[in-house]
Amino acid sequence: MSDTIRHSTVGYLCPACGGGVLSVVGIEALEGELLKLRCDCGKSEMLIRRQQSKIVLDVPCVICGGTHQFTYDRQMFLEKQDIRMSCPYTNAGIAAKGEQNLVKAALAEDELNVLKLMEEAGVSSLDAFHTDFRAEGDCKDPVRLNEILFVLKDMDEAGDIRCRCRDGEGGPFSVQVRDESVSVSCERCGASREIFVDYSPATESFLSADKITLS
Ligand SMILES: [Zn+2]
Numbered sequence: 001m002s003d004t005i006r007h008s009t010v011g012y013l014c015p016a017c018g019g020g021v022l023s024v025v026g027i028e029a030l031e032g033e034l035l036k037l038r039c040d041c042g043k044s045e046m047l048i049r050r051q052q053s054k055i056v057l058d059v060p061c062v063i064c065g066g067t068h069q070f071t072y073d074r075q076m077f078l079e080k081q082d083i084r085m086s087c088p089y090t091n092a093g094i095a096a097k098g099e100q101n102l103v104k105a106a107l108a109e110d111e112l113n114v115l116k117l118m119e120e121a122g123v124s125s126l127d128a129f130h131t132d133f134r135a136e137g138d139c140k141d142p143v144r145l146n147e148i149l150f151v152l153k154d155m156d157e158a159g160d161i162r163c164r165c166r167d168g169e170g171g172p173f174s175v176q177v178r179d180e181s182v183s184v185s186c187e188r189c190g191a192s193r194e195i196f197v198d199y200s201p202a203t204e205s206f207l208s209a210d211k212i213t214l215s
Pocket residue numbers: 014015016017018019039040041042043044
């Protein structure tokens with residue numbers, strides 16, 4: 001195994017102080033059950049957990065102030081040297097994993113982007129930026145929303161969203177976030193389905209299903 005794989009860098013931007021938090025992690029550390037990366041300011045931390053053949057990351061988000069979960073195949077996560085993680089609401093980059101210089105460059109780029117977004121929003125502190133984001137954000141439960149978006153993305157990538165189109169011909173699928181629900185629809189045939197951002201049995205069963213059918 002090459003040295004770049006034995007040691008790679010994980011980093012994110014702290015939502016509290018805006019600073020980049022970087023750590024070189026050896027493969028042994030990633031083999032452990034839990035790894036924490038904490039910002040020097042003490043107000044945020046990123047968790048990297050091992051779950052069987054997966055690696056799950058809880059990443060504090062400098063954009064919306066929430067926490068986003070990212071899941072990767074363990075082997076792929078260990079080997080890939082240019083992983084970028086972004087806020088699902090804005091697609092803005094918030095974290096990276098890989099070769100040290102790439103991660104540094106990615107975070108520098110993300111930091112500039114945050115400054116640009118803050119300027120556009122007319123705010124001067126991250127705190128005000130997050131408050132602004134929550135006020136403008138469409139959804140009341142960002143954590144639940146994130147779970148739903150994540151499952152949808154997974155299903156989309158795996159070809160597990162079925163619609164009225166013939167097998168394999170559906171899509172592209174668009175996702176619209178509303179006040180209390182997420183609507184997914186096939187841009188080709190117009191079939192759609194609404195998933196409520198709540199803890200109802202319907203939403204629970206969607207989250208544990210491996211495919212979804214639009215009607
Ligand atoms: Zn910090």
